[in-house]
Amino acid sequence: MxxxxxxxxxxxxxxxxxxxxxxxxxxxxxxxxxxxxxxxxxxxxxxxxxxxxxxxxxxxxxxxxxxxxxxxxxxxxxxNLCGKDLKEKALMDMYIEGMMDLGEMIMHHPFKPADAKEKDLALIIEKATTRYFPVFEKVLKDHGQDYLVGNKFSRADVQLLEVILMTEEEVKPDILSKFPLLKVYKGRISNIPMIKKFLQPGSARKPPMDEKQFADAIKIFY
Known part of the structure; x- marks a missing residue:
């Protein structure tokens, strides 16, 4: 069943x-x-x-x-969150791979040795602001639409908002300061009812890991 x-x-x-x-x-x-x-x-x-x-x-x-x-x-x-045709799906795949590359860097940061954390954080900021977010700022500027692909809400929007918030919360709060379209986009996607609900206090969304959670994860997986 x-x-x-x-x-x-x-x-x-x-x-x-x-x-x-x-x-x-x-x-x-x-x-x-x-x-x-x-x-x-x-x-x-x-x-x-x-x-x-x-x-x-x-x-x-x-x-x-x-x-x-x-x-x-x-x-x-x-x-039905993956695009209407092969072209849209290919665009989403490209964009999402970039988002996941940035997300992986952030996810691995807590596991870096203490003496490497500062350098690693600087690298994440550099890649976010010179490689990844400029792409999505340009996409929004070029097509002038509300959503990333096909002017329809999709997984690409979900995953871009997730990585934006992850970067703000775990790396640099003002990471979008040079990306005005992404700032507006963030507000727009955050206010979609299902997303807005997930962002409210008390939802199942996980906060950034603290030292205890990090230690617990190490015990389980290593």
Missing amino acids: AGKPRLHYYNGRGRMDTIQWLLEAAGVEYEEQFIESKEDLEKLKKDGALLFQQVPMVEMDGMKMVQSRAILNYIAAKY
Whole structure:
């Protein structure tokens, strides 16, 4: 019997976040099954639930799906958030790969050695402001539309807002100071009802990791 999707990950920011964002944007109710110990993770492995022995894993539509991009592609296609034709899908894929590259840099930052953190943070700021955000500022300027692709709300908008907020919260609060169109875009996408609800206090959205969560993640995955 089909039920709500069940999300298996630890209780902190990481690779499950974008999946959660996309489900929220699609208005899909889901359950979270937190991995709280190395034993929880080992049990999933021994039960054969993890195809490649790693999470995130999402139980959905009778499947136990792993690999973040595969899960995101499935959800986007199922809920019509992936573009109307091959050209739009190709544009989205290109944009999203860039967003995920920046997101990966931010996600890995807490795991850097203490003496490398300052240099790493400077590199993230440089890449965000000279490589990634200029692309999306130009896209919005060139087509003059409300959304990133096809003038329709899509997974590209969900994932761009996520990485903008992640960069502001974890790297530099005024990171958009030189990107006026992205600032307006951020406000517009943030006010879409499903997104606005997810951004409210008390929602299932995870805050930036604190030292305890970081230590817990290390114990579970390393």
